Amino acid sequence: MTSRTSTESLVELAAEAYVYGYPVVFDVSMISAFMHQGFGSLPPTPFNRFGHSTKLATPDAHFVSVNNDTVYSIAQVDLSGGPVLLHVPDTAGAYYVLQFVDVWSNNFAYLGKRATGTGEGDWLIVPPGWAGTAPDKVRGVIAAPTAVISVVGRNACDGPEDMPRVHALQQGLTLTPLDTATHRTGLPAPDPDVPEELRFFEQLRVWMAAFPPAGPDQDHQEHFQPLGLLEEGLSPYVNPDPALVEALTEGLAAGKARVEAASNPPADGNRPPGAWEINPHLFDYNLDHFGVGTIDSPQWKIADRQASYLVRAATARTALWGNHGYEAVYAHTFTDSDGKQLNGSRSYTLRFEQPPPVESFWSVTMYDTPDYYLVANPAGRYSLGDRTPGLVHGEDGSLTVVIQREQPGDPAEAANWLPAPKGDFRPMIRLYTPGQAVLDGTYRLPPIVARG
Missing domain, CATH: 2.60.120.1600 (Jelly Rolls)
Structure with a gap:
């Protein structure tokens, strides 16, 4: 690898890969955390079930910028065994939203007061490439870009005294596989023998392969081949070339710095001080x-598209x-x-x-x-x-x-x-x-x- 590509260019390529791949690595990591540890009052919840918060978010919910206005109902949906039927209750005009997010952190569908109204109904969530026939009486089909997605539900809640109303709505929110096909019970696992300093790239390698993005992004991934990110089977990071390790670790640091800088950009000189x-x-x-x-x-x-990655x-x-x-x-x-x-x-x-x-x-x-x-x-x-x-x-x-x-x-x-x-x-x-x-x-x- 390093004989074909200079170390300097590998470092830059690794930094680009970090920026490109950070969303899928972080998103899938959060999916795993939700399924195994839960978030705050949201309990650990397996695939194809909603985990419901029993209260508004508090500091024990260690999730970036978690909101304290609505009560969460979150499901990690696995479509590897086929479509899943989603039932939504009638909120009687109250604000709610169900947001559908693929593992690359793309919002690709919404149900709720703004998008579809507050009435009761069934929706069919289907996997990539599905070509079946939807059951009668479903309000619509939601086509997922990846075989695993997150459904992030938020019900407006006016405080603790409003929780009984919200709790009743939560119980009416259900997911049911359309058939009895076996769905996966866990996420694809990175090789445990990969050293910690290369774990990010191992996660990215495994999860890129398991959850292909849209066609143009797949084309973009091809130029990460010199980093080993497109290797199948045995991980190239178990016994890597020292020069590759050096390039990946330097690139990781550079990529992190870019993401942090973009997350907290310097003040715009044309904006007044303190402007939001x-x-x-x-x-x-x-x-x-x-x-x-x-x-x-x-x-x-x-x-x-290139700018969209950062x-x-x-x-x-x-x-x-x-x-x-x-x-x-x-x-x-x-x-x-x-x-x-x-x-x-x-x-x-x-x-x-x-x-x-x-x-x-x-x-x-x-x-x-x-x-x-x-x-x-x-x-x-x-x-x-x-x-x-x-x-x-x-x-x-x-x-x-x-x-x-x-x-x-x-x-x-x-x-x-x-x-x-x-x-x-x-x-x-x-x-x-x-x-x-x-x-x-x-x-x-x-x-x-x-x-x-």
């Missing part, structure tokens, strides 16, 4: 698979299993209106002169850095939004959120308090079914302002 990073097109890297509830339009696609990796790193902008928009900031890093040693305000323009609802959630996990606090409040009871508005209808570590002494400020950690933090605003002013950029979120 908001990009309705963060999930536009899906270029090939558009099913029920998606919008197949150039407006919602990244024009440059966007996809950075998005997986910071917001895995997030929605397209037309379903929900996410905005975050690391700095205040003076351009200084947000930190729990200071007190801040976030003043909304008017509510953000949304068709469903909005919230602001607190996360730590660098993990982007929810922040534990004595009040047990991890987010705040238009559904939070007891908020105190100004006479002009404005809302001032107080962000600080300690609970404010003033009762009105305490009602509007979003607890912060003692160190650096990154809040995120979510706008569910955002209005056009959000999507076209004419609406601007207010900056966070330091007090004192």
Whole structure:
């Protein structure tokens, strides 16, 4: 290998492979974690069953940028044995979304209030290349790009007192294989004898082969051949050439640096200090698979496929299993209106002169850095939004959120308090079914302002 290709070019190729392959490695790793450990209150759950959260997310859910507005119902669906029938209950007008994600982290279908309404129905999820006949009375067919997919369900929940309603909906959400064919019980396993420093590339090799991407991406994979990523059978990383090991480890570090830089880009000099990073097109890297509830339009696609790989990796790193902008928009900031890093040693305000323009609802959630996990606090409040009871508005209808570590002494400020950690933090605003002013950029979120 190294005789045909210089070490320098192998390092660059390995860095490209890391950026390209990070989403599938991270996604499949999260699928495995869900099936074996669960996420927070979501229990470990086997294939083709929904795992239901029994409460809104708390800091014990170690998942990047997990939301605290909706209650999760998540299923890892295996289609290796054929189609699976999904039953969806009637939510009686309440917001919900079922998001369908392939193992490359592409959102390829949606069911829910925005996409298909809130009525009851059955949907058939079919594997790649399926050419059968759907049963009578199904509302539609959802064609999966990969043989394993994630279905990420979110039911809006207005707090603990609303959980009985949500729990009843969860019980009505079911998956049933269409026939009795045997489905796999686990994910393809990387070779355990591969050394830890090469584990990423071994995972990528195995999972690329098990879950082929769309045709154009398969063509792109061909140029990773010098790295051994297309080798079948015995892993090339068990007893690799030392020069290859050196190139892969250097490339891994370089690829990680690129993803981290893309995940936290430097401030745009043309943007005012403290402006929120908001990009309705963060999930536009899906270029090939558009099913029920998606919008197949150039407006919602990244024009440059090569550029889409870095966007996809950075998005997986910071917001895995997030929605397209037309379903929900996410905005975050690391700095205040003076351009200084947000930190729990200071007190801040976030003043909304008017509510953000949304068709469903909005919230602001607190996360730590660098993990982007929810922040534990004595009040047990991890987010705040238009559904939070007891908020105190100004006479002009404005809302001032107080962000600080300690609970404010003033009762009105305490009602509007979003607890912060003692160190650096990154809040995120979510706008569910955002209005056009959000999507076209004419609406601007207010900056966070330091007090004192």
